[in-house]
Amino acid sequence: MTILGAAQNAGVVIPTVCHHEKLQPFGGCRLCTVEADAGGRTTLVAACVYPVQNDLVVRTRSEQIDKIRKVLTEQLLAYAPESEVLKNLALEYHADKDRFPKEPSFCILCGLCVRYCAEIKQKNAVGFVDRGPNREISFIPEVAAVECWDCKECFRLCPTSALQAAFVLMRSLTSSVSPAKSAAKNGNQTIAAVERHRHRGSPVASDGNGTLLQTTAKG
Amino acid sequence: MAMINSPAELERHRQDILSKRNPGATRISICAGAGCLATGAGKIIAAFGQEVEKQGLQCDTHIKGTGCPGFCERGPVVVIEPDDICYLQVTPNDVPEIVSRTIKEKKLVDRLLYVDPDSGEKAVREADIPFYKNQARNIIGNNIKIDPKCIEDYLALGGYSALAKVLFQMTPEQVVEEIKKSKLRGRGGGGFPTGIKWEAARNAPADVKYVIVNADEGDPGAFMDRAVLEGNPHSILEGLIIGAYAIGSHEGYIYVRQEYPLALENVGIAIKQAVEHGLLGANILGSGFDFNVKVHRGAGAFVCGEETALLLSLEGKPGEPRARPPYPATKGLWGRPTNINNVETWANVPLIVNNGADWFSQFGTEKSKGTKIFSLVGKIKNTGLVEIPMGVTLRDIIYKIGDGIPGGKKFKAVQTGGPAGGCIPAAHLDIAVDFDELTKAGAIMGSGGMIVMDEDTCMVDVARYFLNFLSEESCGKCSPCREGVKRMHQILTNITEGQGKEGDIELLEELALSTRSASLCALGRSAPNPVLSTLRYFRDEYETHIRDKRCPSHSCKELVSYYIDPDRCGACRICPRECTSGAIIGDKNLIHVIDQALCNKCGTCFEICPSRFGAVIRISGEPVPAPIPEEMRIIVRKKNPKREKQDVGNLVTN
Numbered sequence: 036m037t038i039l040g041a042a043q044n045a046g047v048v049i050p051t052v053c054h055h056e057k058l059q060p061f062g063g064c065r066l067c068t069v070e071a072d073a074g075g076r077t078t079l080v081a082a083c084v085y086p087v088q089n090d091l092v093v094r095t096r097s098e099q100i101d102k103i104r105k106v107l108t109e110q111l112l113a114y115a116p117e118s119e120v121l122k123n124l125a126l127e128y129h130a131d132k133d134r135f136p137k138e139p140s141f142c143i144l145c146g147l148c149v150r151y152c153a154e155i156k157q158k159n160a161v162g163f164v165d166r167g168p169n170r171e172i173s174f175i176p177e178v179a180a181v182e183c184w185d186c187k188e189c190f191r192l193c194p195t196s197a198l199q200a201a202f203v204l205m206r207s208l209t210s211s212v213s214p215a216k217s218a219a220k221n222g223n224q225t226i227a228a229v230e231r232h233r234h235r236g237s238p239v240a241s242d243g244n245g246t247l248l249q250t251t252a253k254g
Numbered sequence: 255m256a257m258i259n260s261p262a263e264l265e266r267h268r269q270d271i272l273s274k275r276n277p278g279a280t281r282i283s284i285c286a287g288a289g290c291l292a293t294g295a296g297k298i299i300a301a302f303g304q305e306v307e308k309q310g311l312q313c314d315t316h317i318k319g320t321g322c323p324g325f326c327e328r329g330p331v332v333v334i335e336p337d338d339i340c341y342l343q344v345t346p347n348d349v350p351e352i353v354s355r356t357i358k359e360k361k362l363v364d365r366l367l368y369v370d371p372d373s374g375e376k377a378v379r380e381a382d383i384p385f386y387k388n389q390a391r392n393i394i395g396n397n398i399k400i401d402p403k404c405i406e407d408y409l410a411l412g413g414y415s416a417l418a419k420v421l422f423q424m425t426p427e428q429v430v431e432e433i434k435k436s437k438l439r440g441r442g443g444g445g446f447p448t449g450i451k452w453e454a455a456r457n458a459p460a461d462v463k464y465v466i467v468n469a470d471e472g473d474p475g476a477f478m479d480r481a482v483l484e485g486n487p488h489s490i491l492e493g494l495i496i497g498a499y500a501i502g503s504h505e506g507y508i509y510v511r512q513e514y515p516l517a518l519e520n521v522g523i524a525i526k527q528a529v530e531h532g533l534l535g536a537n538i539l540g541s542g543f544d545f546n547v548k549v550h551r552g553a554g555a556f557v558c559g560e561e562t563a564l565l566l567s568l569e570g571k572p573g574e575p576r577a578r579p580p581y582p583a584t585k586g587l588w589g590r591p592t593n594i595n596n597v598e599t600w601a602n603v604p605l606i607v608n609n610g611a612d613w614f615s616q617f618g619t620e621k622s623k624g625t626k627i628f629s630l631v632g633k634i635k636n637t638g639l640v641e642i643p644m645g646v647t648l649r650d651i652i653y654k655i656g657d658g659i660p661g662g663k664k665f666k667a668v669q670t671g672g673p674a675g676g677c678i679p680a681a682h683l684d685i686a687v688d689f690d691e692l693t694k695a696g697a698i699m700g701s702g703g704m705i706v707m708d709e710d711t712c713m714v715d716v717a718r719y720f721l722n723f724l725s726e727e728s729c730g731k732c733s734p735c736r737e738g739v740k741r742m743h744q745i746l747t748n749i750t751e752g753q754g755k756e757g758d759i760e761l762l763e764e765l766a767l768s769t770r771s772a773s774l775c776a777l778g779r780s781a782p783n784p785v786l787s788t789l790r791y792f793r794d795e796y797e798t799h800i801r802d803k804r805c806p807s808h809s810c811k812e813l814v815s816y817y818i819d820p821d822r823c824g825a826c827r828i829c830p831r832e833c834t835s836g837a838i839i840g841d842k843n844l845i846h847v848i849d850q851a852l853c854n855k856c857g858t859c860f861e862i863c864p865s866r867f868g869a870v871i872r873i874s875g876e877p878v879p880a881p882i883p884e885e886m887r888i889i890v891r892k893k894n895p896k897r898e899k900q901d902v903g904n905l906v907t908n
Contacts, residue, residue: 062577065734065772079771084577099771103734106768110737135741144730163572163730166555168740170730 287322321485671700735778804875
């Protein structure tokens with residue numbers, strides 16, 4: 036049992052972005068940071084991964100915690116300023132969405148799609164590539180071309196409205212392993228349309244329903 | 255080699271090795287650590303071989319390449335026993351003279367000895383050189399006596415006797431107690447009590463347990479672990495086997511970074527030799543205890559020095575830290591109890607077992623016992639590895655051992671603890687170096703990096719440099735570290751480029767708080783240290799950069815300008831010739847002028863302008879004086895009237 040689990044059982048709200056009940060705890064977004072007192076020592080821990088123990092006293096809100104959540108929200112808003120999840124957090128913690136220069140990649144690297152595909156679907160069609168500030172998610176074209184069209188379950192997990200997952204999937208599929216063939220097989224019009232846009236140099240994404248959306252790529 | 259099956263056989267074997275050694279024979283030890291090899295130690299070893307043979311001395315002379323003794327500034331180092339004569343900065347050309355004078359005639363080659371820069375006195379033996387004299391070299395002191403590729407050298411010095419003692423005279427619990435009693439703390443940076451860590455792994459219920467050597471030393475400018483791995487690999491192996499016995503583990507790993515090829519080679523050889531001698535593998539020394547060890551090469555990620563990332567990397571997964579608890583002591587490699595210690599921690603273990611916990615804890619301060627190796631680098635006269643008892647002051651390390659700052663410059667700060675460490679200014683030089691005092695001063699012990707900076711170093715730029723390193727090395731898993739370090743780096747870059755604005759310092763402090771408090775692992779939690787420590791001691795430098803667009807140390811490229819003082823310029827034509835961007839206009843007898851639009855601020859003109867002129871001036875935060883009008887640039891020489899006429903004539907015709 037983690038602090039987050041215990042809090043949820045008790046009806047105490049701790050904000051999360053990267054947490055999902057079906058998935059293993061990740062501890063990536065750190066918005067669930069709380070103050071934990073054990074044996075007289077107060078430490079800041081991530082509620083989603085920290086195990087509960089006897090006599091552990093947890094504070095879920097404090098001036099310090101709010102300050103941290105505010106900055107963390109502001110940092111993520113630079114990538115996905117229109118995300119509903121982040122906008123709600125901004126309201127709660129008085130975060131300024133314009134605090135940092137915008138880099139709208141729409142991906143905040145919560146890893147929900149990556150972990151869902153690995154843990155639940157066990158397909159590993161999408162993964163993290165590179166590290167540090169260059170980290171991004173990427174679909175593995177060889178796997179995605181076979182697995183993704185009939186699934187797309189990760190799209191609706193995305194806290195930044197599925198745009199990033201859809202876009203990255205498109206890009207992977209249209210830039211290698213004969214996408215035309217797989218498009219023809221699935222009778223999917225979107226791929227062919229994306230392919231045309233790609234040749235015109237315009238970054239394009241799909242919302243998963245065949246509708247094309249204009250967006251900006253990261254990097 | 256026959257297997258050694260008991261402590262008595264080990265002792266007999268040691269006596270055998272010693273009896274074959276003629277105490278009167280000459281032994282030439284040449285440092286063959288990575289640093290000295292790079293400056294030609296390999297050629298020196300070969301030259302000694304040829305010369306000794308040429309002069310017919312091969313019967314009574316032994317030549318060996320050894321581990322690094324630490325005086326890298328003056329390498330390659332050669333030590334000649336039995337008289338312990340220490341020659342510095344030896345080249346292959348010196349070898350014939352050393353052989354004929356020192357080895358044949360027993361006389362000194364004066365020019366290769368250490369000369370005290372103050373008194374002018376020469377030091378003959380290693381122990382007389384101030385650099386060594388002020389150290390306590392419990393661990394690296396043996397490096398120069400050992401050929402790391404030869405187990406006999408280690409055995410001759412009493413090697414593996416601690417292992418024999420542990421296996422036959424001590425219970426695992428007694429070993430853990432002894433380590434606890436010694437108060438040894440982890441040398442990798444955390445400073446966690448080693449004995450308590452061992453006890454936790456020992457008490458964790460499981461059939462299979464692992465012990466691991468963390469040799470993923472990645473701090474820029476740090477090479478303590480490399481020197482021990484390359485120079486005395488058996489000491490680490492012996493410590494590891496003792497630890498395995500204490501914890502109840504039969505399998506271990508040495509995680510060495512790929513960038514240390516010589517360390518990998520020497521460790522590989524050491525393992526092979528230990529197995530051949532029955533000191534590793536099944537039924538060690540006939541005790542019934544089995545232990546095997548494998549070497550794993552790290553692929554180059556700094557964050558893999560963090561223990562949970564190291565474990566995942568060993569399992570073949572991406573090297574990203576995971577949350578603790580559970581700690582590796584209960585749930586480590588493949589979910590089994592695992593004990594990870596740093597190279598230097600393991601190397602201390604045989605010393606504690608042989609000499610006792612009381613001997614060990616006589617070194618150091620109340621809460622930090624023993625010695626610690628530091629790599630002393632940067633703006634310091636004696637660059638090298640320094641092993642001191644904990645509690646020696648920074649001032650003694652820098653001035654007594656390091657001999658101060660070169661070039662008559664003033665000391666500004668010392669950065670301890672690697673990239674995520676902190677900068678300590680001159681006012682705090684008298685703090686005693688141990689885990690707690692460094693932390694109080696806003697820095698950390700880390701694994702022992704120590705970078706000295708002089709007055710020409712800009713502290714904002716130093717913070718920017720380290721944040722750049724940490725940003726690139728962040729794994730990117732958790733957002734406070736990935737985003738916080740990236741944003742801090744962006745702000746610092748802006749400040750050093752003259753784009754800083756009001757509020758930047760406060761924003762840095764806010765980002766530092768969230769990164770330090772909310773990050774997943776020690777990398778993120780310590781990453782704000784360079785920013786916070788420089789803000790604590792050098793806040794005025796930040797303010798000057800932001801408000802006046804001026805770099806007080808004249809170091810930030812975007813904030814400095816170079817111009818040539820027309821009254822001092824000797825029109826020597828050196829700077830126009832060397833200018834990397836063709837920005838200097840000038841000719842013979844024509845005062846040189848820098849075209850500010852073309853200048854790329856490389857500083858070459860500033861460095862090469864002859865000191866008799868000193869005409870190139872570096873300024874920051876003030877406007878560049880207008881160039882003097884062309885008609886006033888002609889220099890009329892007075893010294894030689896005949897030449898002056900001719901020169902002026904030339905100019906006119908031009």
